[in-house]
Amino acid sequence: MSCLDEPDMDNPLGKPDVPEHVQEAIRTLIGWAGDDPTREGLLDTPKRVARAWLEYCQGYQEDPSIHLSRVFEEVGGYDEVVLLKDIPFQSHCEHHMAPIQGKAAIAYLPRDHVVGISKLARVLHGYARRLQIQERLTAEVAQCIWNHLKPHGVAVVIEAQHGCMTGRGVRTPGVGMITSRMMGTFLEDERSRKEVLSLMGY
Ligand SMILES: Nc1nc2c(ncn2[C@@H]2O[C@H](COP(=O)(O)OP(=O)(O)OP(=O)(O)O)[C@@H](O)[C@H]2O)c(=O)[nH]1
Numbered sequence: 001m002s003c004l005d006e007p008d009m010d011n012p013l014g015k016p017d018v019p020e021h022v023q024e025a026i027r028t029l030i031g032w033a034g035d036d037p038t039r040e041g042l043l044d045t046p047k048r049v050a051r052a053w054l055e056y057c058q059g060y061q062e063d064p065s066i067h068l069s070r071v072f073e074e075v076g077g078y079d080e081v082v083l084l085k086d087i088p089f090q091s092h093c094e095h096h097m098a099p100i101q102g103k104a105a106i107a108y109l110p111r112d113h114v115v116g117i118s119k120l121a122r123v124l125h126g127y128a129r130r131l132q133i134q135e136r137l138t139a140e141v142a143q144c145i146w147n148h149l150k151p152h153g154v155a156v157v158i159e160a161q162h163g164c165m166t167g168r169g170v171r172t173p174g175v176g177m178i179t180s181r182m183m184g185t186f187l188e189d190e191r192s193r194k195e196v197l198s199l200m201g202y
Protein backbone atom coordinates (compact mmCIF):
# COMPACT_ATOMS: atom_id res chain seq x y z
CA MET A 1 0.00 0.00 0.00
CA SER A 2 1.42 3.43 -0.89
CA CYS A 3 1.14 6.24 1.65
CA LEU A 4 -1.35 7.93 -0.69
CA ASP A 5 -3.79 5.00 -0.52
CA GLU A 6 -6.71 5.22 1.88
CA PRO A 7 -5.99 3.11 4.98
CA ASP A 8 -8.33 0.16 5.59
CA MET A 9 -10.25 1.45 8.63
CA ASP A 10 -10.91 -2.12 9.87
CA ASN A 11 -7.20 -2.83 9.76
CA PRO A 12 -5.30 0.50 9.63
CA LEU A 13 -1.97 -1.07 10.62
CA GLY A 14 -2.09 -3.68 7.86
CA LYS A 15 -1.95 -6.64 10.26
CA PRO A 16 -2.09 -10.09 8.65
CA ASP A 17 -5.56 -11.44 7.91
CA VAL A 18 -6.65 -14.35 10.08
CA PRO A 19 -8.86 -16.91 8.31
CA GLU A 20 -12.21 -17.66 9.96
CA HIS A 21 -11.37 -21.33 10.61
CA VAL A 22 -8.28 -20.28 12.59
CA GLN A 23 -10.33 -17.87 14.70
CA GLU A 24 -12.94 -20.56 15.24
CA ALA A 25 -10.30 -22.98 16.49
CA ILE A 26 -9.20 -20.44 19.09
CA ARG A 27 -12.81 -19.75 20.13
CA THR A 28 -13.25 -23.50 20.60
CA LEU A 29 -10.19 -23.62 22.84
CA ILE A 30 -11.36 -20.63 24.90
CA GLY A 31 -14.77 -22.28 25.39
CA TRP A 32 -13.21 -25.61 26.26
CA ALA A 33 -10.92 -23.91 28.80
CA GLY A 34 -14.04 -22.56 30.55
CA ASP A 35 -14.65 -19.02 29.29
CA ASP A 36 -17.24 -17.54 26.94
CA PRO A 37 -15.59 -16.61 23.59
CA THR A 38 -18.55 -14.31 22.76
CA ARG A 39 -18.09 -12.00 25.73
CA GLU A 40 -16.90 -8.47 24.94
CA GLY A 41 -13.33 -8.77 26.21
CA LEU A 42 -12.67 -11.92 24.19
CA LEU A 43 -14.15 -10.87 20.85
CA ASP A 44 -10.84 -9.82 19.26
CA THR A 45 -8.77 -12.39 21.14
CA PRO A 46 -8.81 -15.10 18.44
CA LYS A 47 -7.27 -12.70 15.91
CA ARG A 48 -4.67 -11.49 18.42
CA VAL A 49 -3.75 -15.02 19.43
CA ALA A 50 -3.42 -16.13 15.82
CA ARG A 51 -1.20 -13.17 14.95
CA ALA A 52 0.89 -13.73 18.06
CA TRP A 53 1.46 -17.33 16.95
CA LEU A 54 2.47 -16.17 13.48
CA GLU A 55 5.09 -14.04 15.21
CA TYR A 56 6.25 -16.80 17.60
CA CYS A 57 6.59 -19.11 14.59
CA GLN A 58 8.16 -16.59 12.21
CA GLY A 59 11.12 -18.92 11.77
CA TYR A 60 9.05 -21.10 9.43
CA GLN A 61 9.07 -18.20 6.96
CA GLU A 62 12.86 -18.14 6.67
CA ASP A 63 15.87 -20.27 5.95
CA PRO A 64 18.23 -19.25 8.78
CA SER A 65 21.31 -20.12 6.73
CA ILE A 66 20.59 -17.06 4.57
CA HIS A 67 22.14 -14.96 7.37
CA LEU A 68 25.49 -16.67 6.87
CA SER A 69 25.76 -15.91 3.16
CA ARG A 70 27.76 -12.68 3.63
CA VAL A 71 31.23 -13.37 4.98
CA PHE A 72 34.32 -11.24 5.54
CA GLU A 73 37.58 -12.63 4.15
CA GLU A 74 39.80 -9.87 5.53
CA VAL A 75 40.41 -11.03 9.12
CA GLY A 76 44.05 -9.96 9.66
CA GLY A 77 45.14 -13.53 10.25
CA TYR A 78 42.69 -13.99 13.13
CA ASP A 79 42.23 -17.72 13.72
CA GLU A 80 41.07 -17.97 17.32
CA VAL A 81 37.65 -18.55 18.81
CA VAL A 82 34.82 -16.17 17.97
CA LEU A 83 32.13 -16.33 20.63
CA LEU A 84 28.78 -14.61 21.10
CA LYS A 85 27.44 -15.29 24.56
CA ASP A 86 24.35 -14.53 26.67
CA ILE A 87 22.11 -14.24 23.60
CA PRO A 88 18.59 -14.14 24.99
CA PHE A 89 15.95 -15.98 22.99
CA GLN A 90 12.39 -17.21 23.17
CA SER A 91 11.01 -20.37 21.65
CA HIS A 92 8.00 -22.65 22.23
CA CYS A 93 8.09 -26.32 23.11
CA GLU A 94 6.53 -28.64 20.60
CA HIS A 95 4.87 -30.71 23.32
CA HIS A 96 2.80 -28.01 25.04
CA MET A 97 3.42 -24.94 22.86
CA ALA A 98 4.54 -23.30 26.11
CA PRO A 99 7.31 -20.67 26.14
CA ILE A 100 10.94 -21.65 26.37
CA GLN A 101 13.08 -18.73 27.53
CA GLY A 102 16.79 -18.80 27.78
CA LYS A 103 20.19 -17.73 26.58
CA ALA A 104 22.60 -19.21 24.11
CA ALA A 105 26.34 -19.11 23.63
CA ILE A 106 27.55 -19.72 20.07
CA ALA A 107 31.21 -20.09 19.16
CA TYR A 108 33.17 -21.06 16.11
CA LEU A 109 36.78 -21.41 15.11
CA PRO A 110 37.07 -19.65 11.73
CA ARG A 111 38.83 -21.29 8.81
CA ASP A 112 39.54 -18.35 6.52
CA HIS A 113 36.57 -16.05 6.88
CA VAL A 114 34.25 -14.70 9.55
CA VAL A 115 30.64 -13.64 9.59
CA GLY A 116 29.02 -10.48 10.99
CA ILE A 117 28.52 -11.29 14.66
CA SER A 118 24.81 -10.38 14.70
CA LYS A 119 24.24 -13.15 12.17
CA LEU A 120 24.88 -15.81 14.80
CA ALA A 121 21.98 -14.41 16.84
CA ARG A 122 19.84 -14.25 13.70
CA VAL A 123 20.48 -17.93 13.01
CA LEU A 124 19.50 -18.75 16.60
CA HIS A 125 16.23 -16.79 16.35
CA GLY A 126 15.44 -18.33 12.96
CA TYR A 127 15.39 -21.78 14.55
CA ALA A 128 14.01 -20.66 17.94
CA ARG A 129 10.92 -19.06 16.37
CA ARG A 130 9.44 -22.48 15.67
CA LEU A 131 7.97 -25.28 17.75
CA GLN A 132 11.05 -26.86 19.23
CA ILE A 133 12.68 -29.13 21.71
CA GLN A 134 15.85 -27.68 23.15
CA GLU A 135 18.05 -30.52 21.93
CA ARG A 136 17.01 -30.00 18.29
CA LEU A 137 17.32 -26.22 18.54
CA THR A 138 20.89 -26.63 19.80
CA ALA A 139 21.78 -29.13 17.09
CA GLU A 140 20.19 -27.10 14.27
CA VAL A 141 22.06 -23.91 15.16
CA ALA A 142 25.39 -25.78 15.33
CA GLN A 143 24.76 -27.69 12.09
CA CYS A 144 23.80 -24.55 10.19
CA ILE A 145 27.04 -22.79 11.17
CA TRP A 146 29.05 -25.91 10.44
CA ASN A 147 27.55 -26.37 6.97
CA HIS A 148 27.65 -22.77 5.84
CA LEU A 149 30.82 -21.30 7.40
CA LYS A 150 32.81 -24.54 7.16
CA PRO A 151 34.83 -23.55 10.27
CA HIS A 152 37.33 -25.73 12.14
CA GLY A 153 34.91 -26.05 15.04
CA VAL A 154 31.48 -25.06 16.34
CA ALA A 155 30.22 -25.01 19.93
CA VAL A 156 26.67 -24.16 20.95
CA VAL A 157 25.43 -24.18 24.55
CA ILE A 158 21.85 -23.32 25.41
CA GLU A 159 20.48 -22.81 28.88
CA ALA A 160 16.71 -22.35 29.17
CA GLN A 161 13.65 -22.51 31.33
CA HIS A 162 10.57 -24.30 30.05
CA GLY A 163 7.16 -22.81 30.78
CA CYS A 164 5.66 -26.29 30.63
CA MET A 165 7.72 -27.16 33.72
CA THR A 166 7.26 -23.91 35.60
CA GLY A 167 3.65 -22.83 34.92
CA ARG A 168 2.04 -26.26 34.69
CA GLY A 169 2.72 -29.96 35.10
CA VAL A 170 5.53 -30.52 37.57
CA ARG A 171 5.48 -26.77 38.45
CA THR A 172 9.11 -26.44 39.36
CA PRO A 173 10.20 -22.81 38.88
CA GLY A 174 13.86 -21.90 38.56
CA VAL A 175 14.91 -25.17 36.98
CA GLY A 176 17.22 -24.77 34.00
CA MET A 177 17.97 -27.16 31.15
CA ILE A 178 21.41 -27.09 29.54
CA THR A 179 22.18 -28.58 26.14
CA SER A 180 25.37 -28.44 24.13
CA ARG A 181 26.60 -29.40 20.70
CA MET A 182 30.31 -29.55 19.88
CA MET A 183 31.60 -30.10 16.36
CA GLY A 184 35.03 -30.36 14.74
CA THR A 185 37.93 -29.20 16.92
CA PHE A 186 35.68 -28.61 19.93
CA LEU A 187 34.48 -32.20 19.76
CA GLU A 188 37.83 -33.80 19.04
CA ASP A 189 40.21 -31.75 21.17
CA GLU A 190 39.56 -31.67 24.90
CA ARG A 191 41.72 -28.58 25.48
CA SER A 192 39.83 -26.54 22.87
CA ARG A 193 36.51 -27.71 24.31
CA LYS A 194 37.55 -26.72 27.84
CA GLU A 195 38.75 -23.36 26.58
CA VAL A 196 35.52 -22.55 24.77
CA LEU A 197 33.37 -23.72 27.68
CA SER A 198 35.41 -21.57 30.03
CA LEU A 199 35.02 -18.53 27.72
CA MET A 200 31.30 -19.22 27.75
CA GLY A 201 31.37 -19.20 31.55
CA TYR A 202 30.88 -22.96 32.12
N1 LIG B 1 13.81 -33.49 26.15
C1 LIG B 1 12.98 -32.44 26.15
N2 LIG B 1 11.80 -32.54 26.79
C2 LIG B 1 11.00 -31.47 26.78
C3 LIG B 1 11.32 -30.26 26.16
N3 LIG B 1 10.31 -29.38 26.36
C4 LIG B 1 9.39 -30.04 27.07
N4 LIG B 1 9.80 -31.30 27.33
C5 LIG B 1 9.17 -32.42 28.05
O1 LIG B 1 8.31 -33.13 27.21
C6 LIG B 1 7.66 -34.08 28.04
C7 LIG B 1 6.32 -34.44 27.49
O2 LIG B 1 5.88 -35.50 28.29
P1 LIG B 1 4.41 -36.14 28.25
O3 LIG B 1 4.33 -37.14 29.34
O4 LIG B 1 4.11 -36.57 26.86
O5 LIG B 1 3.49 -34.87 28.54
P2 LIG B 1 2.84 -34.38 29.91
O6 LIG B 1 1.87 -35.41 30.42
O7 LIG B 1 2.26 -33.04 29.68
O8 LIG B 1 4.10 -34.33 30.89
P3 LIG B 1 4.40 -33.38 32.13
O9 LIG B 1 5.07 -32.14 31.60
O10 LIG B 1 5.35 -34.16 32.99
O11 LIG B 1 3.11 -33.07 32.82
C8 LIG B 1 7.65 -33.47 29.43
O12 LIG B 1 8.47 -34.25 30.25
C9 LIG B 1 8.29 -32.09 29.21
O13 LIG B 1 9.04 -31.66 30.34
C10 LIG B 1 12.58 -30.19 25.50
O14 LIG B 1 12.96 -29.18 24.92
N5 LIG B 1 13.36 -31.30 25.52
Ligand SMILES: [Zn+2]
Residues within 6 Å of the ligand: 093, 094, 095, 096, 097, 098, 162, 164, 165
Ligand atom coordinates in the same frame (compact mmCIF):
# COMPACT_ATOMS: atom_id res chain seq x y z
ZN1 LIG C 1 6.55 -28.41 26.95
